[in-house]
Amino acid sequence: MKHVVIASNNAHKVAEIESALDFEGWQFQALRQAGVDSDPEENADxxxxxxxxxxxxxxxxxxxxVLADDSGLEVDALDGAPGVMSARYAGGHGDDAANNAKLLRELADVPDEARTARFVCSLVFIDExxxxxxxRGTIEGRIGHEPVGENxxxxxxxxxxxxxxGAVTLAQVPASDKNAVSHRGNALRALHEKILAAND
Known part of the structure; x- marks a missing residue:
């Protein structure tokens, strides 16, 4: 049995990783499940x-x-912002409403054709x-003018x-459809292929 600790306590993330990296004999645990207390300062650019x-x-x-990920949103008209500051774009950490409101303010005068953006996910796997x-995985798209969708x-x-x-937001599609095309899903599929190739 290969034990892999995921550097997160997000249960949804753990489930998605388990589904994507379905190698025989691999077992995944979040930090808390593994009894690990780790919260380093994320100060890279x-x-x-x-x-x-x-x-x-x-x-x-x-x-x-161990396996860790970092992800966020890059908006071309904002020179790649919010980027690594995505979760705390408006100041506080994880305040989705404030972050979205700030993003809409920053893009208030930007026309549709210039509102291109992408979600990015980077994964780092360190073996025993x-x-x-x-x-790395991405999903390309653009930023709308108001929040739409409950998912x-x-x-x-x-x-x-x-x-x-270009007809719906990511919040309007079921989780299964989102996972099939998401930046994290794409990164996990790329990591799966790299690990397979390394063990051939």
Missing amino acids: TFEGNARIKAQAAHAITGGA DGAETTA GFGYDPLFIPDVFG
Whole structure:
């Protein structure tokens, strides 16, 4: 049995990772489940850098295999903002309503064709021996003019992905449909392929 600690306490994230990295004999646990107390300062200027900080901190404690991710929204008209500040764009951490309101204010005078954006997810997997594997996934789209939809969280009610024809926000699609095309889903599929290739 291969035990992998996920540097998160988000149960939904753990379930998505379990589904994507369905290697035989792999078992996943969130930090709390594994009895690990790890909350390092995420002060890198890239998603991969922050994921690496979390992965290295958890690996230092457990000495075993760990997986960390960092993700957020990049808006082209804002030179990539909110980027690594996505969760605390408006100041507080995880205040979705305030973050969305600030994003709409920043884009108030930006026309539809210039409201292009993407969600980005970077993954850093550190194996028992310290070997690192990274993967990145994105989903392209644009930012709407008002929040629409009740599903999802964060910027989902404002983000209109290209993959559904630009007709709905991520907050309007079922979770299963979102996972099939999401930035984290795409990153996990890329990581799955890299791990398979490394073990061939």
